[in-house]
Amino acid sequence: MIDNYFLPGKQKTRFLGCEVEKQHHTLTQILMGLLNSGFEIQAVEEAQPPAEMKSLPGMVQEMHRPMMLLVKSKTKK
Numbered sequence: 001m002i003d004n005y006f007l008p009g010k011q012k013t014r015f016l017g018c019e020v021e022k023q024h025h026t027l028t029q030i031l032m033g034l035l036n037s038g039f040e041i042q043a044v045e046e047a048q049p050p051a052e053m054k055s056l057p058g059m060v061q062e063m064h065r066p067m068m069l070l071v072k073s074k075t076k077k
Contacts, residue, residue, distance in 0.1 A: 016058045043072040
């Protein structure tokens with residue numbers, strides 16, 4: 001489940017049984033930050049775990065939202 005999605009900044013969460021600290025940003029903040037800084041977005045992918053990892057303890061919760069966002073961009077010429 002995604003909690004506090006619209007509250008950017010430092011967040012603590014559990015990931016695969018461990019407590020981790022992360023910097024959270026909304027999709028809008030990430031993509032618009034790149035565009036407003038003069039970058040051209042070339043690709044966007046919401047990564048998901050490989051099939052062999054989906055049976056690991058805690059992975060079901062990780063399927064509620066993408067594990068990570070991958071954005072390929074370059075500066076405009």
